[in-house]
Amino acid sequence: MLKDDWFTVRQIDDKTFAISELGHWEKVHSFLLLGDSKAALIDTGLGIDSMKRVTDQLTTLPIDVITTHVHSDHIGSHGEYTRIFVHEDEESWLTNGIVGLSIEQIRANTARDITIPIPNSFNPDTYTPFTGRPTGLLKHGDVFDLGNRKLIIYHTPGHSPGHITIFDETKGYLFTGDLLYDETPIYAFYPTTNPVDLVNSLEKIAKIPNINMIYGSHNSLGITPDILNEVKLAIAHLKDNDLVKFGTGIHRFNGFSVQF
Numbered sequence: 001m002l003k004d005d006w007f008t009v010r011q012i013d014d015k016t017f018a019i020s021e022l023g024h025w026e027k028v029h030s031f032l033l034l035g036d037s038k039a040a041l042i043d044t045g046l047g048i049d050s051m052k053r054v055t056d057q058l059t060t061l062p063i064d065v066i067t068t069h070v071h072s073d074h075i076g077s078h079g080e081y082t083r084i085f086v087h088e089d090e091e092s093w094l095t096n097g098i099v100g101l102s103i104e105q106i107r108a109n110t111a112r113d114i115t116i117p118i119p120n121s122f123n124p125d126t127y128t129p130f131t132g133r134p135t136g137l138l139k140h141g142d143v144f145d146l147g148n149r150k151l152i153i154y155h156t157p158g159h160s161p162g163h164i165t166i167f168d169e170t171k172g173y174l175f176t177g178d179l180l181y182d183e184t185p186i187y188a189f190y191p192t193t194n195p196v197d198l199v200n201s202l203e204k205i206a207k208i209p210n211i212n213m214i215y216g217s218h219n220s221l222g223i224t225p226d227i228l229n230e231v232k233l234a235i236a237h238l239k240d241n242d243l244v245k246f247g248t249g250i251h252r253f254n255g256f257s258v259q260f
């Protein structure tokens with residue numbers, strides 16, 4: 001497999017790659033999906049180093065960048081690609097800048113707790129998240145046909161208003177972005193998040209049939225779909241106890257946790 005100083009590239013199958021930033025505390029994963037006629041890149045990482053250096057070595061197909069949501073750890077290398085897609089509810093964040101987090105907070109979070117050598121090109125004092133116009137806007141139910149590989153877009157707000165989950169119907173992979181991952185709490189506790197939307201979105205993805213594997217954007221690479229049974233129990237618990245609101249804290253379940 002490809003060796004890189006900053007990114008860890010792992011092959012999920014012959015046409016699917018995880019491109020991870022494991023030297024950073026956020027343990028961010030981006031995903032490259034190859035079809036017969038084009039490729040999809042789900043997010044572009046932290047922007048500490050060049051994602052395109054990696055994808056250029058993995059495919060010659062044209063790449064559509066699909067944005068799970070407009071947070072700085074998911075759009076870092078967007079500027080290296082020409083075709084970028086984002087949900088319509090976060091078009092303005094992509095074009096004008098992220099709402100809810102100050103540039104000082106973003107810079108501090110991006111530069112801290114890095115355990116491997118940082119590329120010389122990265123300067124934490126001047127780091128600025130990508131802004132630019134998308135090629136196209138996404139809404140719930142949209143389909144990407146990569147050529148014998150079909151991706152379906154689910155609008156799953158809560159962590160952010162235009163957050164999407166991508167279901168690779170052909171392979172049965174569900175890419176959940178920051179809606180569902182393990183190890184550290186899912187964030188829904190600051191002004192641009194919405195606990196009610198987050199729970200509704202979890203309910204929505206728990207109903208998707210024929211999921212073989214779940215890929216969140218942080219921490220473990222690959223979660224087995226039986227976590228969705230736990231998600232259903234968690235939703236019932238949170239609703240029954242009137243916990244789906246800001247300030248109720250961290251709720252821990254078997255395999256994941258949520259912070260409101």
Ligand SMILES: [Zn+2]
Pocket residue numbers: 069071159178
């Ligand atoms: Zn996020």
Ligand SMILES: [Zn+2]
Pocket residue numbers: 071073074178217218
């Ligand atoms: Zn994230």
